Amino acid sequence: MSRSRSPSIELSHLDHLWFQISGTLCNLTCHHCFISCSPKNDSFGYLSLLDVKEKLEESVVLGVKEYYFTGGEPFLNRDMVPILVETLRYGPATVLTNGTVLKDEWLETLREAEHGSVYSLEFRVSIDGFSTVTNDPIRGEGTFDRAMEGVVNLVEFGFLPIITAARTWPDEDDQHVVGQFVKTLREAGYERPRLKLLPTLKLGAEEQRTSGYVAGERITHEMMDDFDHSQLVCEHSRIVTDRGVHVCPILIESPDSLLGQTLHESTTPFEMKHGACFTCYQYGAICSNASSLVETTSRNS
Amino acid sequence: MLRASWKPQAAILNSPMLTVGSRTRIACFGGVYNNYLALEVAIYDAKSRGVDGLYCLGDMGAFGPHPDRVFPLLLENNVTCVQGNYDDSIGNELDNCQCGYTDPRDNYFAQISYDYTLANTSVENRRFLRELPKEIRFELGPLNVLLCHGSPRKTNEFLWESTTSTHFLSSLAREYAADAIVTTHTGIKWRRDLPDSRHFVNVGVLGRPENDGQTNVWYTILGHSNDAGFHAEFIPIQYDHQRLAKEMQSERLPSEFVETVKAGWWTTCLEILPSKERRRGKY
Numbered sequence: 001m002s003r004s005r006s007p008s009i010e011l012s013h014l015d016h017l018w019f020q021i022s023g024t025l026c027n028l029t030c031h032h033c034f035i036s037c038s039p040k041n042d043s044f045g046y047l048s049l050l051d052v053k054e055k056l057e058e059s060v061v062l063g064v065k066e067y068y069f070t071g072g073e074p075f076l077n078r079d080m081v082p083i084l085v086e087t088l089r090y091g092p093a094t095v096l097t098n099g100t101v102l103k104d105e106w107l108e109t110l111r112e113a114e115h116g117s118v119y120s121l122e123f124r125v126s127i128d129g130f131s132t133v134t135n136d137p138i139r140g141e142g143t144f145d146r147a148m149e150g151v152v153n154l155v156e157f158g159f160l161p162i163i164t165a166a167r168t169w170p171d172e173d174d175q176h177v178v179g180q181f182v183k184t185l186r187e188a189g190y191e192r193p194r195l196k197l198l199p200t201l202k203l204g205a206e207e208q209r210t211s212g213y214v215a216g217e218r219i220t221h222e223m224m225d226d227f228d229h230s231q232l233v234c235e236h237s238r239i240v241t242d243r244g245v246h247v248c249p250i251l252i253e254s255p256d257s258l259l260g261q262t263l264h265e266s267t268t269p270f271e272m273k274h275g276a277c278f279t280c281y282q283y284g285a286i287c288s289n290a291s292s293l294v295e296t297t298s299r300n301s
Numbered sequence: 302m303l304r305a306s307w308k309p310q311a312a313i314l315n316s317p318m319l320t321v322g323s324r325t326r327i328a329c330f331g332g333v334y335n336n337y338l339a340l341e342v343a344i345y346d347a348k349s350r351g352v353d354g355l356y357c358l359g360d361m362g363a364f365g366p367h368p369d370r371v372f373p374l375l376l377e378n379n380v381t382c383v384q385g386n387y388d389d390s391i392g393n394e395l396d397n398c399q400c401g402y403t404d405p406r407d408n409y410f411a412q413i414s415y416d417y418t419l420a421n422t423s424v425e426n427r428r429f430l431r432e433l434p435k436e437i438r439f440e441l442g443p444l445n446v447l448l449c450h451g452s453p454r455k456t457n458e459f460l461w462e463s464t465t466s467t468h469f470l471s472s473l474a475r476e477y478a479a480d481a482i483v484t485t486h487t488g489i490k491w492r493r494d495l496p497d498s499r500h501f502v503n504v505g506v507l508g509r510p511e512n513d514g515q516t517n518v519w520y521t522i523l524g525h526s527n528d529a530g531f532h533a534e535f536i537p538i539q540y541d542h543q544r545l546a547k548e549m550q551s552e553r554l555p556s557e558f559v560e561t562v563k564a565g566w567w568t569t570c571l572e573i574l575p576s577k578e579r580r581r582g583k584y
Contacts, residue, residue, distance in 0.1 A: 063471065064466060065465060092575070120577040120578075160580060194572065194579075300537060
């Protein structure tokens, strides 16, 4: 019997439940965005507090461990603060933001909500370079200064944001770039910066900026032998959008990613036939919070 | 008196899971990390409190000096042990500790202590570690208790208090048919009572302080009584940490590790911490 072209993966357990909380709407238009978010891209819409509550309740039965919120820019959604407050009643929450629209009153409310919860509220702030020279060509003019202002504000409110940077530089420059990142963040007042590097995903705007996936960049059956399946997002995650429940945050624009309308319907196996699956395989755990600072032997370097 | 070599207990050989009889009050030691001085004090303390079983939840090695000094204490005091990720690595002479860190700096320091521990663990003790069970089950009063290292489903899974939902723990307890799940691995103790009279406990570790600026370490006594039901008591252990620090220096272990022993603040393995736990520390 011949094997299908791409291997399928089972959902072992729904550990991470994601919400595409602001759809594809964003105040920025980053040139590497894998779902081409922008102020005008409304192909995916907002989720309401009610939408989220319904899924949070359903998630209890499935034993979801953590909740993640992404967009677009999540804080364009006017329900975002109450959504996070509500989520912290259920479990730990992480929100992926560009850090440019945060308001003090929101952070005050969220600080109180986290203080009153046993769970962590994590902020992941996207900055794609350690200066205006490296960041702004990717994310837009003035975005570095605005994002850094957001980071400093988060730190002043007592949060420890995870700075997330897509690797738009050669791999061999990692050490230098990360070192400069840490230096910049410390100089701005963030004494113990947390940093996570991500690979770029050759989808959406990034496909235009560099290139798309070629035919050979696919997961094969042989590649799955002796591979730790838990490194793949689809093995332990699903994401809710205004269209339903999809397999992972990266593939929401692919029709086959939509698995059902409820979490229960969406626990079916998924055939990993996309180029982005190959990136996920290569780098592993690209969507979780595990941070990666800098390869050095001194804490204070 | 410490013995240089010894034979492991036959009952725990070649078994992925060990089932023992009923208990009412037991002591659970988390990661020892070569801290034989704290282990010795903890065993004495637990015995003086009248427990009817001593258990260790794995990771005998790492961080501290003189790995082989831990094993005679475990054997001579009939401490029943679970295999941690470190034990699996040392026992099978793997390349790294499988600690689950993602940060290069954390992995750098983890590798130093792993290489030291592997080089200084005897063949007999490696065999002991290799043959430990992944989990231990017993009855504590009417409760089915499951002891494991990180989580029942994955030895090196980090279950932090601030990033583990209650319904996730309940689903684990249901799936693994346990009334109480007892773990270590993260280095910081915590407990949570779950719906349906189930419980989750992280017993802390003996190997190093728990990032609170104090030099003591912790172990846990679990019990059940008809009046109070299930109870978990966290016990602080003061030991000769200055001696441990001197021995670590003599063994040329990293000064960052020595600083943690002397000051009670973690200086490594920081990037794996969720924000709530990270904020409580100094670095």
